[in-house]
Amino acid sequence: MNTKIIPLGGMGEVGKNMYVVMHDDEIIIVDSGVMFPDDDLLGIDYVIQDYTFLKENESKIKALIITHGHEDHIGSIPFLLQSVTIPKIYAPSNAKELIDKKLEERSIVYKDMVIYDEDTVIKTKYFNIEFFRTTHSIPDSHGLAIDTPDGVIVMTGDFKFDMTPIGPMANLHKMARIGEKGVSVLMSDSTNAMSPGTSLSESVVDENLKEIFATYTSNRIILATFASNVYRIKHIIETCKKNNRKIALFGRSMENMVDIALKCGYFEDKSIIITAEEANHLKPGEVCLLCTGSQGEPLAALSRIAAGTHRQISLMPNDIVIFSSSPIPGNTASVSKTINKLYKKGVRVFTNAMSEIHSSGHANQDELKLMIRLFKPKYFVPYHGEFRMLKKHTDLGVMCDIPRRNTFVLENGDVLTLEKGNLHRDGKVQAGEVYVDGSRIGDVGSAVIKDRILMSTNGILVIIANIDMQKKILMVSPAITTRGYILVNENTDLIREIQHSAEIIINKELKKKVFNFNDMKSEIINGLIPMLSDKTGRVPIILPIVMGIKSDGHQSSSDDGNNTSNEIHDIKAKTK
Secondary structure, eight states, X not given: OOXXXXXXEOBSBSXXXXXXXXXXXXXXEEOOOOBOOXXXXXXXXXXXXXXXXXXXXXXXXEEEEOSOOOHHHHTTHHHHHTTSOOSOEEEOHHHHHHHHHHHHHTTOOOOOEEEOOTTOEEEOSSOEEEEEEOBOSSSSOEEEEEEETTEEEEEOXXXXXXXXXXXXXXXXXXXXXXXXXXXXXXXXXXXXXTSOSOOOOHHHHHHHHHHHHHHOTTSOEEEEEOTTOHHHHHHHHHHHHHTTOEEEEESHHHHHHHHHHHHHTSOOOOTTEEOHHHHTTSOGGGEEEEXXXXXXXXXXXXXXXXXXXXXXXXXXXTOEEEEESOOOTTOHHHHHHHHHHHHHTTOEEEOTTTSOOOOOSSOOHHHHHHHHHHHOOSEEEEESBOHHXXXXXXXXXXXXXXXXXXXXXXXXXXXXEEETTEEEEEEEOOOOEEEEETTEEXXXXXXHHHHHHHHHHHOXXXXXXXXXXXXXXXXXXXXXXXXXXXXXXXXXXXHHHHHHHHHHHHHHHHTSSSOOHHHHHHHHHHHHHHHHHHHHSSOOEEEEEEEEEOTTSOEXXXXXSTTHHHHHHHHHHHHO
């Protein structure tokens, strides 16, 4: 019996974190997060883990341990609970409240959640798990040390080293103590592995925000930040108090997080928080609007305010808008659009590029080296990062005296076996991406996504033909309609040409002794593709609908659309 480490998410990507530690008949799962879809995943809400391995080993699962409450670490818990039985979930206080809210929204009842803190020790037959406090951009962030029969595995969770934090310090002493006892494997956060030096202290951000508040005392201040950054919100509230400002909250996630922060005791005085209606009756210098939308999300509060579509708030020329955030990769264009709209409204905008008003919650290179030095592992496995980040983090490990042969850059599904303190690769398990579309999990695969992309780029052409089944003749010229391809009214010549071509093909098929609708549809598609490609330079999805009509006017048979997907794939194959 050996100990196995299996990442089911989080390798080669920022998001979808899930890591399995297994020894004989016991499995511990660490984190269960989502990844938000790229722009090419049309209609997809979330990307989650493939649970095949967990389903196959469901009886071995003893617990799910959550390091902190960010979506990329807790977001897939509702889907996990619908797929496998999790006997216990261990989570810090803040994460527990966020998970409860998430489960409540999906009407999932789960009563076996245990709150842990830094002093908690979890013991199972094979595992002894202890925690150490880290500094991150959300309260109650922890790393963990898993003592197994084959050695100690440390997972840092998300972290930074901030010597002047807002909130509790990371427990460097406990990390060092664990390191002195001996660590076989260190798995460490790689998000900012490409960034040199050290990350900006949150206290610097706090001072810079205070300066803006002190300078623009007669202006209304609209501030957008991550709702999860509770300590920053706490200090914004304290800054507003000192400057005799009230705060109005905009955005559901901001309202929920402040409610949870009050419940957890991160701040107590809620008298400073007012409604939007109350805010509109105060002088500009007496109010601060705290909003979601720091990433340019189209439906978030700040985006709607910038677009002039918010029902409660309208911009005024002397407003000050602060982006206390940095664009997440992929969101730069959305943030830029929002900023441009704000400038058009005549307001003054502060961003992190202009002033240090945001700090990352992840460690830069010098902090990553410090983490390695504290734990002094025999083996090093970077995690939580894109491939380039993992590679760079590996180089940092080598600089900290870890032999390169003792470093492992993994993909999701790779299996590492820890055997009496020695680590080696040991095959793969099934691990991939599962798409969540609305309330459906896994029903939308890559083929459906490709179909959606094809429809979004080339559009749809629908051809409707009515056949007299007794006389075997086309009753009227085929009706043509399109969506996303061409405008029918403005392309009458092309439409007539399509009708004529379709009519010729249909009549040719009807002259056969035996014909069927599927063959007729295939011939229509095959016959129209060259002409459409030549005339327009692109080929839409062609959907022929052929209906057989009896002489008495009743429909005898029809195309019910069941072959649509096959037709789409035929089109793609022929146009490659």
